[in-house]
Amino acid sequence: MADQLAIGSRSGLKPALPLLLPAYLWLTVAIFLPLSAMVFFSFMTDLPLAGKEWAFTLGNYAAFFSQSLYSTLLFASLRLGLEVTLWCVVIGYPAAYVLAKVLKGRSREAIFLLVILPFWSNGLVRIFSWAMVLREGGILDTALNAVLPFKINIDLMYSYPAVIIGLVHSYVPYMVLTCYLTLQAIDDSLIEAGRSLGASRRQVLRRVIIPLSMPGLIAGAALIFVPVVGSFMEPRILGGRTGTFYGTVIEDQLVAVFNWPLGAALSFILLAVVLIILALAAPVLRRAG
Amino acid sequence: MAGVQVANVSRSFGAHKALDDVSIDFADGGFYALLGPSGSGKTTLLRQIAGFDFPDSGRIAIGGESVERVPVEKRRIGMVFQNYALFPNMSVADNVAFGLSVRGEAKATIATEVQRALDLVQLGKLGGRKPHQLSGGQRQRVALARAIVTKPRVLLLDEPLGALDKALRVDMQIELKRIQREIGITTIFVTHDQEEALTMSDRIGILRDGRLVQEGPPEEIYDRPQSEFAATFLGDANIFRGDATGTGIKLPDGTTIAASTGASVPAGAKASCAVRPERIRISTGAGKPHPANANTLKGQVSKRIFAGNNSTYFVDRDGQTLKVIVQNTGAERLVEGQPVVLSWSPDSTVLIAA
Numbered sequence A: 001m002a003d004q005l006a007i008g009s010r011s012g013l014k015p016a017l018p019l020l021l022p023a024y025l026w027l028t029v030a031i032f033l034p035l036s037a038m039v040f041f042s043f044m045t046d047l048p049l050a051g052k053e054w055a056f057t058l059g060n061y062a063a064f065f066s067q068s069l070y071s072t073l074l075f076a077s078l079r080l081g082l083e084v085t086l087w088c089v090v091i092g093y094p095a096a097y098v099l100a101k102v103l104k105g106r107s108r109e110a111i112f113l114l115v116i117l118p119f120w121s122n123g124l125v126r127i128f129s130w131a132m133v134l135r136e137g138g139i140l141d142t143a144l145n146a147v148l149p150f151k152i153n154i155d156l157m158y159s160y161p162a163v164i165i166g167l168v169h170s171y172v173p174y175m176v177l178t179c180y181l182t183l184q185a186i187d188d189s190l191i192e193a194g195r196s197l198g199a200s201r202r203q204v205l206r207r208v209i210i211p212l213s214m215p216g217l218i219a220g221a222a223l224i225f226v227p228v229v230g231s232f233m234e235p236r237i238l239g240g241r242t243g244t245f246y247g248t249v250i251e252d253q254l255v256a257v258f259n260w261p262l263g264a265a266l267s268f269i270l271l272a273v274v275l276i277i278l279a280l281a282a283p284v285l286r287r288a289g
Numbered sequence B: 001m002a003g004v005q006v007a008n009v010s011r012s013f014g015a016h017k018a019l020d021d022v023s024i025d026f027a028d029g030g031f032y033a034l035l036g037p038s039g040s041g042k043t044t045l046l047r048q049i050a051g052f053d054f055p056d057s058g059r060i061a062i063g064g065e066s067v068e069r070v071p072v073e074k075r076r077i078g079m080v081f082q083n084y085a086l087f088p089n090m091s092v093a094d095n096v097a098f099g100l101s102v103r104g105e106a107k108a109t110i111a112t113e114v115q116r117a118l119d120l121v122q123l124g125k126l127g128g129r130k131p132h133q134l135s136g137g138q139r140q141r142v143a144l145a146r147a148i149v150t151k152p153r154v155l156l157l158d159e160p161l162g163a164l165d166k167a168l169r170v171d172m173q174i175e176l177k178r179i180q181r182e183i184g185i186t187t188i189f190v191t192h193d194q195e196e197a198l199t200m201s202d203r204i205g206i207l208r209d210g211r212l213v214q215e216g217p218p219e220e221i222y223d224r225p226q227s228e229f230a231a232t233f234l235g236d237a238n239i240f241r242g243d244a245t246g247t248g249i250k251l252p253d254g255t256t257i258a259a260s261t262g263a264s265v266p267a268g269a270k271a272s273c274a275v276r277p278e279r280i281r282i283s284t285g286a287g288k289p290h291p292a293n294a295n296t297l298k299g300q301v302s303k304r305i306f307a308g309n310n311s312t313y314f315v316d317r318d319g320q321t322l323k324v325i326v327q328n329t330g331a332e333r334l335v336e337g338q339p340v341v342l343s344w345s346p347d348s349t350v351l352i353a354a
Helices: A002-011 A014-042 A059-066 A068-102 A105-120 A123-134 A139-147 A160-184 A188-196 A201-229 A233-242 A246-256 A260-288 B042-050 B092-102 B107-120 B136-148 B166-183 B194-200 B218-223 B228-233
Strands: B004-013 B016-026 B031-035 B057-062 B077-080 B154-158 B186-191 B203-208 B211-216 B238-244 B248-250 B256-258 B270-275 B281-283 B295-306 B310-317 B320-327 B339-344 B349-353
Touching (some): A014 A260, A059 A068, A059 A260, A068 A105, A068 A260, A201 A260, A201 B092, A233 A246, B016 B057, B031 B194, B042 B077, B042 B154, B194 B218, B203 B218, B228 B238, B310 B339
Parallel strands (some): B031 B203
Antiparallel strands (some): B203 B211, B238 B248, B281 B339
C-alpha cells in the first residue's frame, strides 16, 4: 500500500502523458493555431489572400475606440447577456430544484429528457420555429385570439423580446443541468435539519440551499453569459432590424464585408471585456459561494 | 420541556405498514430508547414525532398540545441526525446559531447562547472552524449543541452514534447522558444497538414490523421479556418451546422446565421459556444442583469461545445448542466434547406465551 503510494507520487506526470496528449494536441491544432492566426490578422491592414498588399497596424483596434457605434453595441450585447442569464436563472433554477429534490424515478427521467431535448434539435430549426410562433398571425397570435374573448395583436417577431425568448430557450438547459448537479449533491437531511431548527421552507432555501448551490449557478451563468454576448444567429433571425448586436457586427465583418482584420480585432476586444468581467466578478462570487 | 404522547399512531407507505397502532407515553425529562431491527418503524416513529411526516391516524402530543398536523418548524423540537447534517457552508458557531437566527433573536443574545451551548459540549474554542475541519466526535457534539441551543421541548436523536468507532461511541454515550441530565430535556433516541439502549435509557420501547413489542425500563425488559423476539433482540437468550404445565413447560422429550417469572399461561397451551446465558451454571455433574429446585439438563460442550473476562460455551442437547456465559475466575476450563450438566434457577426462567 505504502509502496504504491510512493510510486504514484514519484512518477508524477509521466504515466498520465498518453492520456493527456490527444486532448492537448487537438486543442493546439484546432483552437490555438486558428486563434493565433486571427490574432495575427487583427493587426493587419488587409488579408494577405489574393496577393493584396498588407502592413501591420493598430487601426482595427483603434476603430473600436474611435467609433461609438461599437461600444454602444457592445453594451447592448452585455445587457442582452445579463438579461438572458437572469431569465435562465429564474426559469432554470426552480426546474432544477424540482428535478433534484421533488421528482423521483420515472417522472424525473421524463422531465429530464424534456430539458435536454433542445440540445438534440438543430439550432437554426429551433430559431425558425420560434419565428413561426411569434410572428403576427403566427401560432401564439392565433391561439390567444382563439381563446380570448377580445382581439389582441401579438407580433413579437423582429423585436428585442423575441431575441430574449429565442436565446433563453437555447441556453436554459445549461442552467438546469449545472444547478441540478449541485442541488442533487445537497443532502436532504440538511433541509430537514434546517426545518427542525425552526426555519420555514423559504428560510431554508435562502440560507442553506441557495448558498450550497451557488457553484452551479455560477457555472451556469458563465456558460450562458459568454456565448450570449457574442451571439448573432438569434438576434439576426428573430430580431430583424432591432437585432443588431456586437455579435452580428462581427459576423458582418467576417461573412459580408470580408474585413477579417476588423472582425478579428472586435472579437478579441469582446474576449478581453468578458475576461475582465469574469475576473472582477470572481471574488464576489467566491464569497457568495 | 415537555412529555410526548403517541396514541394509536399508524402510517402506511403503499401496502407497507410502517407503523401499526403504536402508543407510547414519553415521560417529561426521561431518556427513552426506541430499539428495533432495520425496517421496524423506529425511525418512522421518530419522524412522526419530529413532524417530517404525518400519521395516517392516531394522535401525537408534545407537552399536552396536539401536533399531528403541525409542520416540523413549528413543533419546537431539536433533532440530531445520523450523519449530523451540519451546514457545510457555515462555521461551527453559525451552525449552532442557525435556529436562533431564523427566529430573529438579537445578535448579542445569539452570541452568548451559542457560546454557552458550545461550552456545554466542550467545544468552546472551535466556533470558528468549518464542519469539514472537525473529527466525527466533534461534529456529533456540534450537532447536539445546535439541537439544544434553541431550548426545544424534546430532543430527538436518530442513531446519532452509529457512525462513530467503538471507543468514541462509549465516550459519547456518557457525554450525551451527562448533557441530557444537565438540561433535563425529554429525549427520544433511535438505535439498533441493544447495548446502547440498555446503558443509556430510562425506558426502552422495542419495535418490530411497525408494532410496539414491549415497553418499559431496561431491567424489566431484560428480566421479564414478554416475547421470544424481545428476549432475543435485547440481549441473548436460550429459548425452550413446549407445552405449559402451570408451573413451567414440558419439552417434547418429556423434560420439564420450571419457570417462576413471566406470563401465566394456562396448562396445555403452547409456551416457551427464556433463560439468559449468564444465569446458567455449567459443571461436570459432580455435586448437587443449587438451588435444590434448579432446572437441570445434560449436554455436551460443542465449542468454547474465549473472550478475556468471560467464556461462552455452546452446549449441544437433544438437537438444540444452548449458550452459557461463564466468568473466567480461574476455575477449571471445560473442553470440547466433554459431557456437562447445566443448571439454573426457576427464578431466572421467564415463561412466554406463544
